[in-house]
Amino acid sequence: MLIAKRSCADTCSRSARMFLGYRAMSRSLRDCYRLLNVQEGCNAEEVKEAYLKLVKLHHPDTGSGADPVKFMQVKEAYKAVVKHLAEKRAADSETEDDEEDQLKHMAPQHRQYLSFEGIGIGTPSQREKQYRKFRMNRATEQVLDYRKQKLQHEELENTMMVKDVQQSKKIKITQAVERLVEDLIQESMAKGEFDNLSGKGKPLQKFSQYPYIDPMTHNLNRILIENGYQPQWIVQQKEIKQTKEKLQNDMVAYRKKLGESLTLHSQKQWNLKCEQFRDEIKQLNKTVDHFNLIVPLLNRQMLHYNPDKELAIVLKKYEVCLEASKATSEVVVKSAEGSDTSIHAKNSLFSWLKLFLK
Structure with missing residues (x-):
């Protein structure tokens, strides 16, 4: 232990x-x-x-x-x-x-x-003066913007008012004409002027072009067409065709500008223009894709444009224009030659008359 x-x-x-x-x-x-x-x-x-x-x-x-x-x-x-x-x-x-x-x-x-919103430099008094000037300019700009917006709003209201007045006058005139025509029809029927018609007692064919269409649908379509309404796919189809024609016409005009015989420099310019034309056709094909997505009918869908084929069409148009211009120039030359011969004949006849008189 x-x-x-x-x-x-x-x-x-x-x-x-x-x-x-x-x-x-x-x-x-x-x-x-x-x-x-x-x-x-x-x-x-x-x-x-x-x-x-x-x-x-x-x-x-x-x-x-x-x-x-x-x-x-x-x-x-x-x-x-x-x-x-x-x-x-x-x-x-x-x-x-x-x-x-x-x-x-x-x-x-x-x-x-x-305190001055970060405006200005220098001492506090200098910065305060600069800030006051900035606020005055800003207030002036705001007042001018307000007046501009007010004037634009008033112009828009006046334009809409004028359109409403014109539309109301048109509606009133149309209604008055329809009422007058209806009164004349009723008066003629009362006099018995329609008794000798061949189709008396038979139903009217209001829509001879489309006999099986619903009258309400026909009237709705007529109202839309008269007021300038068109579906989006129809508008886009027109834009695609117009764009293609414009591109072709621009290419033909550019080819005319370069002349008939191409030099090395003009050939390079034409090649660059052709590449630009191909890129524009590719962009147009993207628009065609969007059109095919919104078109309601399969038979209305469009195919892509081939840039090479479109260039061939451009060259054909250029050749046609070239031939037409040549034919026009030949006609002008022949007419000029004919006028020269007629003048020469007149001069010779005048000379013979002078000799005969002597």
Whole structure:
């Protein structure tokens, strides 16, 4: 029993001496973090959790895993790390306080740059003058915009009013004419002027072109057509055809401009124009794709235009125009020659008469 107590006392005294030697040893914070198995940027809760885990592992009372030296090292490292974290928090709080004080100190100096919407440079009085001028110009522009919008609105209202008046007059005239015609028809029927008609007593064929169409549908279509309404796909179909014809005519005119015989320079220009024409035909084919998506009938869908075929058509048109121009020039030359011969004949006849009279 005495021997066990003495050995325990020796162990404690040895560990105490080693602990004092360890405290005398200057260990860096990096070693302390490494000893606790934590990162340097961790918080206090992570440090405490790692410390408790190591204390339970190396405490002298744990039995077989006891290591008094390691236990004292962990304890000292924990104190150093906690002290370092406290100092760091204090430094951060002081830095935040300094920044707030600096902002509070700077705020009155820069408040003027916030009061004038950031307009102007120079001293506060100069910036105030510039800001007043800016506000005056802005107010003037706003007043002019308001007046412009008001005038546009009034012009639009007047235009709509004129159209409404014209439409109402047209409707009134149409109704008056229809009423007059109806009165004349009723008067003629009362007199018996329609009794000798061959189709008397038979139903009228109001729509001879479309005998099986519903009268309401026919009237609705007639009203839409008279008011200029056209479905989108019809309008787009016309635009596609007009665009194609315009491209062809432009190419023919450009070919006429280059002349009949092409030089190297004009041939290069014609090739560039042909490439541009092919690109425009490709863009036109995209419009054809959109048209095919909205057209309601399959037999109304259009095929893509082939750029090479369209160029061939352009060249044929150019040849036709060239032949027509040549024929016109020949006619002009022949007429000019005929006039010259007639003049020569007249001159010769006049000369013979002069000789005869002599």
